[in-house]
Amino acid sequence: DTAVSQTPKYLVTQMGNDKSIKCEQNLGHDTMYWYKQDSKKFLKIMFSYNNKELIINETVPNRFSPKSPDKAHLNLHINSLELGDSAVYFCASSPYSEKLFFGSGTQLSVL
Amino acid sequence: AQSVSQHNHHVILSEAASLELGCNYSYGGTVNLFWYVQYPGQHLQLLLKYFSGDPLVKGIKGFEAEFIKSKFSFNLRKPSVQWSDTAEYFCAVMLSGTYKYIFGTGTRLKVLA
Numbered sequence: 416d417t418a419v420s421q422t423p424k425y426l427v428t429q430m431g432n433d434k435s436i437k438c439e440q441n442l443g444h445d446t447m448y449w450y451k452q453d454s455k456k457f458l459k460i461m462f463s464y465n466n467k468e469l470i471i472n473e474t475v476p477n478r479f480s481p482k483s484p485d486k487a488h489l490n491l492h493i494n495s496l497e498l499g500d501s502a503v504y505f506c507a508s509s510p511y512s513e514k515l516f517f518g519s520g521t522q523l524s525v526l
Numbered sequence: 527a528q529s530v531s532q533h534n535h536h537v538i539l540s541e542a543a544s545l546e547l548g549c550n551y552s553y554g555g556t557v558n559l560f561w562y563v564q565y566p567g568q569h570l571q572l573l574l575k576y577f578s579g580d581p582l583v584k585g586i587k588g589f590e591a592e593f594i595k596s597k598f599s600f601n602l603r604k605p606s607v608q609w610s611d612t613a614e615y616f617c618a619v620m621l622s623g624t625y626k627y628i629f630g631t632g633t634r635l636k637v638l639a
Contacts, residue, residue: 446625456564456614458629470625505569512558512577512620515627517569 418442421506421518428496429526436491436521438506446470446511447489449481452503452520464489493523501525528553530619532630539607540638547602547633549617556622559600561591564614564632573615576600587611609639 419440428434440447448471449461463471464483478494493500506518533548551557558577562570574585581593591602600617617630 448627450629456632456634458570458616458632460627460629463625465625509625509627511625512622514560514572514575515562515570515618517571519569 419506419508419516419518421504421521423521424519425522425524427524427526430496430498432496433492433494434496434523435493436504436506436523438489438491438518440487440506440508440516442508442510442516443487444508444510444516445486446509447483447486448507448509448515449489449491450505450507452505454502458505462489462491496523496525498525528619528621528626528628530617530628530630532615532617532633534633535631536634536636538636538638541609542606543637545602545604545607545611545635547615547617547635549600549602549630551598551600551617551619551628553598553619553621558620558622559591559593560618560620560627561585561589561600561602562616562618562629564616566613570616573602607635607637609637611635612637 421438446465448463461475462481467483480492483489503520507515509515531550560575561573564570576583576593584590615633620627
């Protein structure tokens with residue numbers, strides 16, 4: 416079974432649309448993350464939740480809204496998509512202070 | 527602000543050559559240090575980590591890294607690379623007492639057969 420799973424794997428959409436990416440982990444970790452990897456492979460932290468509470472909220476446009484219905488799930492909703500949102504979005508989970516377990520990524524293309 | 531620098535953006539080596547990738551961080555407190563690898567089309571996987579103790583840590587696939595506290599560095603090494611090591615390598619720092627992992631900009635390694 417996949418430890419950290421993200422859906423969809425690919426997402427192609429028009430500018431201005433609203434889309435969601437889902438993430439689930441079956442590792443029992445308390446902490447989950449969203450990272451954005453741009454075309455130059457730079458990984459930037461966006462959000463982190465610990466036991467359903469938001470603990471890290473980097474300088475991300477408020478068009479991005481994370482939601483954690485329970486500690487095994489962390490979803491990312493993006494409103495009014497822009498060209499610059501095109502990237503690969505990685506979900507990750509971690510037991511505190513330990514390594515990150517990454518999902519396989521969602522490649523978002525905004526046309 | 528805290529940051530992680532990887533000075534080598536692109537590295538091209540022939541098989542059997544030795545590898546050293548630099549990583550420096552700027553943070554005065556205690557850190558946990560990691561190297562991750564991302565093979566083409568895949569997600570990031572842990573190569574090795576340092577939390578405390580022996581500053582020379584060994585990871586998977588023959589990789590090792592040395593933590594030099596005075597230089598704020600955590601360089602990755604491998605004595606003899608293989609074609610299958612072609613990948614993107616990321617250094618990461620976790621600030622102790624926080625949940626925050628900061629990644630370097632990555633080094634793209636290409637190993638020629």
